[in-house]
Amino acid sequence: MRKDNENMSRRGFLKTAAGIGAALAVEPVLGKVQAATEAMKRDPYKVPTRHEGMRYRTLGSGNSRMTVSALGFGCMGMTYNRSEHPDKAQMTRLLHQAVDRGVTLFDTAIIYGPLHNEEFVGEALAPYKNKVYITTKFGHEVIDGKATGRQTSRPDVVRRYCEDSLRRLRIDSIPMFYQHRFDRDTPIEDVAGCIADLIREGKVQRWGLCEVSADIIRRAHAVCPLTAIQSELHLMHRLVEQNGVLDVCRELGIGFVPYSPINRGFLGGCINEFTQFDTSNDNRHTLPRFQPEALRQNTRIVNALQHFGRTRGMTSAQVALAWLLHKAPFIVPIPGTTKVAHFEENLHTLDFTLSDTEWAELESVLSAIPVIGDRYGADQQKQVM
Ligand SMILES: NC(=O)c1ccc[n+]([C@@H]2O[C@H](COP(=O)([O-])OP(=O)(O)OC[C@H]3O[C@@H](n4cnc5c(N)ncnc54)[C@H](OP(=O)(O)O)[C@@H]3O)[C@@H](O)[C@H]2O)c1
Structure with a gap:
């Protein structure tokens, strides 16, 4: 294809x-x-677009399009920010199982670790070089393996980070390179120009942006066509439905990759006010929405998803993912997990198709339940548009 x-x-x-x-x-x-x-x-990728039990979706359009499994795999939590995790051998097996089940889109970033998530994913998926897509992200500054907390998308830095990511990921060309967070000191046109050069040189195949406004998307796309926007979207955070981002994606033929599609595990129903996060390797304890009182009150949302799923044979995580898939054909969620059981559960979301009337029923129930707590604290909120 x-x-x-x-x-x-x-x-x-x-x-x-x-x-x-x-x-x-x-x-x-x-x-x-x-x-x-x-x-x-020079496009080295030969990624399958057929596999029994898998469905496929296209992100982007024209020369920048990319056909991927309808559900991708978010790799961050396999080493970073989602508390304790199984050892490398077990996580590697899980990634291989995902490939065997037809998943072709794997997501990481330089900042996850920093660096060690890219190293892990690059090593684990090395046997599938050019047969799966590993997308990664630049933008957060990392010096000597440590995050500085600053953003930098200066072209010379993006170029250097690209070379480093290629080495860690063990690939010759990055299938999609996202800007992770907007850099207020570097005009988006300069970033787009730099990526266009990297594409011409064959080091990058496509690009995307995270957490930006519709206006930035238009400006970036005019210089170098975007394949996807990766921003937060799930049943407890729906900003992109209101701020024009989903509309501009639809209008310009850009894909949308919702991150944290199960709201960092919360919509899966395994987290409550008593959950202990590993504070040395989990950002959830810093988020207002994950404070005990917010968790307690927001449990009403999970209960509503469980109730809705009960008569349909679906778990709350499946309801959350199916809601995203139903929203638009250009949406490809990237749930993360460290468990084969959760991976299979999430994948089986693809078996369900619900009608508009059923989704309207869920929307009506949820509209009566307020979401308690902001998604980010003040510092992280400053980094999103
Ligand atoms: N662009 C950005 O700024 C940005 C920001 C955040 C994340 N991301 C990307 O999005 C990916 C996913 O995000 P995320 O990890 O924050 O959130 P998520 O996918 O919504 O949730 C992951 C959490 O949910 C749990 N989980 C998964 N399936 C489950 C199920 N069926 N039932 C119950 N719990 C389940 C996992 O725990 P178990 O291991 O126990 O299954 C894990 O802790 C990341 O890996 C990363 O690639 C991007």
């Missing part, structure tokens, strides 16, 4: 080049077309 797209794209480029050449005879334009065509030829 990608091959057809590539061939069509090359034909498109050649046609464009011929047209422009004849009309204007502008050498630099032809040079750029040639460079982009050459970059496409």
Whole structure:
């Protein structure tokens, strides 16, 4: 399928080049077309788009599109920020099981660890090089393996981080490189220009943005077409439905990858006011929504999902994921887990299709339950738009 797209794209480029050449005879334009065509030829990825029991979705459009499993796998919590986790061998087995079940989209970031999540994912998925997509993210500054708390998307830094991620991930080209958080000191056009250069050089295939406004998305997309926006969206945080981000994705043909789709585990029903987080490796104890009183009150939301799922044979996690999948065909959630049982449960969400009337019923129940507590504390809130 990608091959057809590539061939069509090359034909498109050649046609464009011929047209422009004849009309204007502008050498630099032809040079750029040639460079982009050459970059496409170097796309090393041959990722399957068929697997029994798996469904596929397309993120992005035109030359920047990418067909992936309808559910991806968020790898962060396998080493970072989700408390204790099983050892590397067991996590590696789980990732291999995910590949065997047809998952083709795996998500990590430089800041997860920092660095060690990329190293783990790169090593674990090395046997599947070019057969699965590992997406990663730049933007948080990391010096000598430590996060500084600052944002930097200066082109020279992005370029350096790209080289380092390629090495840690053991791949030759990053299938999608997201800006993790907006850098107020670097115009988005400069970031987009840098990514366009990395794409021309074959070091990056596509790009995306996280937690930005609709206006930034438009400006970035005008310079270098975006494949996906990765921002928080789930039944307890629906900002992108209201601030125009989902609308602009729909309008411009950009995919949407909701992160923390089970609200960091809460919608799965295994977390309550008595849950102890490992404070040395979990950010949830810092989040207002994960304080004991907020957890206690928000349990009404989980109860509503469990009640809704009961007559349909679905768990609350499956209801949360199915709600996202139903919202739009360009949405690909990336739930994370350290357990094969939860992985299978999440994957089986794909077996359920509910009607608009059923979803309206759930919306009506949920609209009567307030969400208690902000999603982020003040410091993290400053980093999102
Ligand atoms: N772009 C960004 O700024 C950003 C921010 C945060 C996260 N992310 C990405 O999004 C991915 C997922 O986010 P996340 O880990 O924050 O949240 P999540 O996927 O909503 O939740 C993960 C948590 O839910 C639990 N869980 C998973 N399936 C479950 C089920 N069926 N029943 C009950 N509990 C279940 C997991 O615990 P078990 O291990 O016990 O299953 C894990 O602790 C990350 O890995 C990362 O790639 C991106």
